[in-house]
Amino acid sequence: MKRPLRITLKVAGAILGLLLLVLFVAALVLNSTKMQNRFAQKATAMLTEELQTQVGIGHVELDFFRQQFRLSEVRIEDRKQRELFRMDALDVSLALWPLLHGEVRVSKAFISGLRAELHNDTTDSVANYQFILDALKKKPASDTVQTEQTREKKPMVIDIRKVVVKDVKAQYNDAICTLGNLRLTQSKQGRRQLQIGQAEGTWKRMTKHGEVQQLAGLKTLTVNERNGKQWVEIRGLHFATDNHQPRKNTNRPKRGFFDVGHLDFTADMELTVTHADKDSIAAELTRAEVHDSVTGIHLQKLQAKLRTNLQTLFVDDLTLQWHNTHLQFDHGEMQLPSRKQGRTLAYSTSEIKGKTQLKDISRTFAPVLAGFTIPLQLSTRLEGTDEGMQFRDVHVETADQRLDIKAKGYIRELKDKYKMVIHFDIDQMTARKGIAQAIINQFPVKKFMIKQLKNLGTIGYRGQMDILWKQELFRGRLRTDVGSLDFNFGLNDQRQYLTGSVRSDDVELGRALDMGKIGKVAANADFQFDISKQRTAQMRRQKGGKLPIGSVKALVKEAYYGKIKVHNVHADIVSDGAEASGKLDMRGRHTDLLCSFVFNNTEDLKKMKIKPGIRFHGLSDEDRAQKEQEKQAKQQAKEERRQQKAEEKRKADEEKAQRKQQKAAEKELRRQQKEAEKAAKAANASSVSE
Numbered sequence: 117m118k119r120p121l122r123i124t125l126k127v128a129g130a131i132l133g134l135l136l137l138v139l140f141v142a143a144l145v146l147n148s149t150k151m152q153n154r155f156a157q158k159a160t161a162m163l164t165e166e167l168q169t170q171v172g173i174g175h176v177e178l179d180f181f182r183q184q185f186r187l188s189e190v191r192i193e194d195r196k197q198r199e200l201f202r203m204d205a206l207d208v209s210l211a212l213w214p215l216l217h218g219e220v221r222v223s224k225a226f227i228s229g230l231r232a233e234l235h236n237d238t239t240d241s242v243a244n245y246q247f248i249l250d251a252l253k254k255k256p257a258s259d260t261v262q263t264e265q266t267r268e269k270k271p272m273v274i275d276i277r278k279v280v281v282k283d284v285k286a287q288y289n290d291a292i293c294t295l296g297n298l299r300l301t302q303s304k305q306g307r308r309q310l311q312i313g314q315a316e317g318t319w320k321r322m323t324k325h326g327e328v329q330q331l332a333g334l335k336t337l338t339v340n341e342r343n344g345k346q347w348v349e350i351r352g353l354h355f356a357t358d359n360h361q362p363r364k365n366t367n368r369p370k371r372g373f374f375d376v377g378h379l380d381f382t383a384d385m386e387l388t389v390t391h392a393d394k395d396s397i398a399a400e401l402t403r404a405e406v407h408d409s410v411t412g413i414h415l416q417k418l419q420a421k422l423r424t425n426l427q428t429l430f431v432d433d434l435t436l437q438w439h440n441t442h443l444q445f446d447h448g449e450m451q452l453p454s455r456k457q458g459r460t461l462a463y464s465t466s467e468i469k470g471k472t473q474l475k476d477i478s479r480t481f482a483p484v485l486a487g488f489t490i491p492l493q494l495s496t497r498l499e500g501t502d503e504g505m506q507f508r509d510v511h512v513e514t515a516d517q518r519l520d521i522k523a524k525g526y527i528r529e530l531k532d533k534y535k536m537v538i539h540f541d542i543d544q545m546t547a548r549k550g551i552a553q554a555i556i557n558q559f560p561v562k563k564f565m566i567k568q569l570k571n572l573g574t575i576g577y578r579g580q581m582d583i584l585w586k587q588e589l590f591r592g593r594l595r596t597d598v599g600s601l602d603f604n605f606g607l608n609d610q611r612q613y614l615t616g617s618v619r620s621d622d623v624e625l626g627r628a629l630d631m632g633k634i635g636k637v638a639a640n641a642d643f644q645f646d647i648s649k650q651r652t653a654q655m656r657r658q659k660g661g662k663l664p665i666g667s668v669k670a671l672v673k674e675a676y677y678g679k680i681k682v683h684n685v686h687a688d689i690v691s692d693g694a695e696a697s698g699k700l701d702m703r704g705r706h707t708d709l710l711c712s713f714v715f716n717n718t719e720d721l722k723k724m725k726i727k728p729g730i731r732f733h734g735l736s737d738e739d740r741a742q743k744e745q746e747k748q749a750k751q752q753a754k755e756e757r758r759q760q761k762a763e764e765k766r767k768a769d770e771e772k773a774q775r776k777q778q779k780a781a782e783k784e785l786r787r788q789q790k791e792a793e794k795a796a797k798a799a800n801a802s803s804v805s806e
Contacts, residue, residue, distance in 0.1 A: 167251055169193050169200075185209075194235075194244035204229025204283075222276040232286040277302050291319035310339040316354075323359075328377060331356045346389035348399075353383040372481040373411040381408045385418075398423045412479030414438060427452060427459070436470075440491070443470035453502070464499035467509070474558075488558040491515060504528040510540075518551035520544070538583035542592065545577040571628045573597030586610045599623035599636070605643075612648035614666075617641065625675075635676030641687075643668045652693065661694025661716065672700075 164171045174189025187206040194200040207226040236243035284295035296314025303309075316333030335352025359377030385404035391397065404418035417437035423430040431448040448465040474488035493515065497508040505527045512521040525540030547555075552569055579592010586609040593602050601623055605616020618641045626634030645666030646652055652665055672685035682702055689698035700711040715724040 167192070167247060169195055169247070170197070192248075195247060196244065198235075198244065199231070199233055200244060200248075201233075202229070202231040203227065222279075224277065225279045226282075227280070228282045230281070230284040230286075234286070234288045237289045276300070291317065293317040308339075308341040310337070312337040325377075326359060326361070329358045329360070331358075346392070348387045348389060350383070350385045353385065354381070356380045369483060372477075372479060372483060374413075374480045375411075378410070379408065380410055381406060381413070383407070387422075396423070396425050424452070427454075427457075439473070439476040441470065441472040441476045443468055443472075445469070461502040462500070465497060467495055467497055469493075469495040484559060490554065490558060492519075500527075502530070504530055507540075514551065518548045519555070520546045534585050536585065540581050542577060542579050542581065545575075547575040547577075549574075567630070568628050571598065571630065590616075596628075598625075598627045607647070612646065612651070614643075614645040614647050616643060618643070633678045637672060637675040639670050639672040639675070641668055641670035655693045659692060659694035661692070663691045663693050663696055663716065665691055665693040667691070 160171055160173045170191075170193040172189065172191040173187065175186070177186040185206075185208045188204065190201070190203040190206070191199065192201040205226070205228045207224075208222060209224040234243065234245050236245075279298070279300040281295065281298040284293075284298075286293045294314075294316050295312070297312070299309075299311040301309050312334070313336050314333075315337070316331065318329065318331045321328045321330055331354065333352075333354045334350060335354075336350070338349045340347045357377060357379045361377060363373065363378050364375045365371035365373055383404060383406040385401065387399050387401045389397065389399045399422045401418065401420045401422060404415065406413065406415040406418065408414070415436065415438050417435065420434040421432040423432075429450040429452060431450070433444075433446060434448065435444045436442070445468045446466045448463065450463040451459055451461065453459055453461045471491055471493050473491055474482075474485040478485040478488070491514065492512055494510075494512045496510040499506050499508070507523075507525045510521070510523040510525065512523075513519060521542065522544045523540050523542045525538070528537045528539075529535040550570065552572075552575055553566055556566070556569075574597055576595035577592055579590065581591075582589040588607040588609075589604075590606070591604040593600060599620060599622045601618050601620035603616060603618045605614060607614055619639075621638040623637050623639075624635065625637040626632050643666060645664050655665055668687070668689040670687040670689075672687060673683065675682050675685065685700055685702045687698060687700050689696060691697075695714060695716050697714045698712065700713075711726065711728050713724050713726045
């Protein structure tokens with residue numbers, strides 16, 4: 117080897133050795149506690165000056181040999197000297213040399229003890245974190261002009277293998293969010309896994325009825341990435357509300373436990389995200405179970421395919437199971453509301469079909485249905501908005517088709533219970549072979565006139581029903597084997613009375629009541645019955661009895677009793693619960709036929725005590741007054757007819773005079789026209805002769 121080359125190599129080796137020595141010494145110096153504390157102090161001073169608030173960093177450690185970065189006891193105050201942000205520890209293991217090439221490769225990151233207290237309410241003129249956002253918006257002068265080299269710079273590569281976060285608490289005004297732990301890992305094959313545990317958030321919401329405390333949280337959330345899909349498992353999802361008021365069903369046993377002011381739902385679910393980007397998401401909910409032990413809601417199975425373009429949610433193949441209730445539909449759409457884009461909530465479904473037992477909703481909405489175990493098959497189509505719902509093609513029937521109902525309806529003013537209206541048009545209802553009695557037996561109520569109900573045979577109904585604030589209204593036409601009748605009645609939940617009217621022209625009343633001598637009856641009746649449990653219980657304690665409490669006033673327009681035909685019979689019936697008494701009065705010109713009756717058991721009306729009577733009289737003062745009124749009415753009608761004829765004659769004479777004047781005017785016009793024509797001819801003749 118030539119001498120110059122050896123000298124060159126020796127010099128290069130010496131320089132390289134010296135450089136390595138310098139780097140080693142620099143690393144030792146940078147690794148020293150003293151130097152790193154000076155870095156912490158310098159960084160603290162810079163941040164304090166930049167943010168114009170107190171910033172504290174307890175300790176900074178950068179280990180070049182282990183390639184670790186540690187930061188502890190970081191604290192930032194807002195402009196009112198309140199703690200805005202705190203972090204107990206940050207420990208990052210990262211590859212240092214790739215940083216020179218714009219690559220961030222983190223093998224492990226550990227963060228613990230995060231605290232954030234954010235305020236943006238009436239006590240602050242601006243948000244207490246706004247000064248940090250303003251500082252981040254500031255750009256250095258060198259960034260204002262980009263060179264071609266800057267524009268062509270490759271994006272930074274970020275590769276994080278493992279992140280662990282523990283003990284996080286953030287507060288925004290009155291809302292508080294806590295996180296027990298978060299773990300994000302990525303395998304060498306690029307598969308990611310996210311685990312979140314013990315997450316919870318609480319906040320308050322103001323309503324027109326007062327403040328409602330709300331809570332949402334979960335025990336665990338696990339996301340695994342495999343084959344381009346994300347498999348999501350959620351355990352212990354929890355949502356609760358508390359308006360700090362008694363439940364709506366307190367001391368109201370007829371009301372269900374459902375109360376939006378007192379919800380306490382827990383859920384477990386599994387879903388697969390098959391596609392996700394900034395414009396659309398597609399997922400399949402493979403399993404979900406939702407439970408609220410207080411209200412009785414227990415969705416044992418919920419499955420569906422979900423798609424959204426962030427404006428509309430599409431739901432396919434939905435299946436729902438709730439105790440003995442199974443529902444499903446093929447397709448549904450929901451327009452997602454957005455104030456910014458001017459969209460309101462709207463939804464619709466294809467045919468919803470399934471089966472149910474009404475006892476499933478008894479604890480939640482209607483305790484009176486607790487014993488309703490008759491299986492029902494149902495189908496309908498649903499659409500609506502946040503203001504109301506519409507039901508189309510409603511079909512409810514029993515498996516043996518003894519009950520068959522077809523209807524349509526709507527719910528309006530959903531947001532205001534005082535204005536809310538539930539309306540249904542019953543296009544067809546048929547009840548056969550004792551199903552009406554079977555339905556009544558599902559309810560824990562006293563059974564009145566069951567025998568008479570059985571005598572009605574097959575019952576058909578067509579009409580309408582409305583449910584309003586503390587009021588239910590029913591009207592329509594009822595068809596039975598003993599005749600048809602039109603009815604209109606209402607339940608008043610405030611006064612606790614059932615009132616209404618019934619009209620019929622052909623009811624076989626004797627057949628319905630097992631009283632063979634009574635034939636067809638044409639009658640009108642108005643009734644009122646007391647349905648207040650408190651009032652009726654008091655009356656029964658005093659008198660006992662098994663009858664309804666109320667009154668009926670009827671006009672029998674025509675009826676047959678044996679071979680006797682009667683007309684215009686007035687009937688009044690009053691029942692105090694123990695005994696019902698009635699009076700029949702058929703008024704004649706000089707004779708009134710009377711009848712009074714008493715009974716105390718609707719199951720055996722044949723034992724009714726009947727007392728007939730007759731009343732003879734001349735014309736009473738009332739009859740004379742009525743006769744005088746009829747006479748005056750006839751005279752008045754006669755005078756009105758005379759005046760009408762006189763007015764018609766006057767109008768006819770006026771029309772005749774007008775026609776006569778018109779004819780005279782037309783005749784004069786024709787005469788003038790003829791004279792004009794004659795004068796014109798004479799003028800023409802004289803001009804020709806000249």
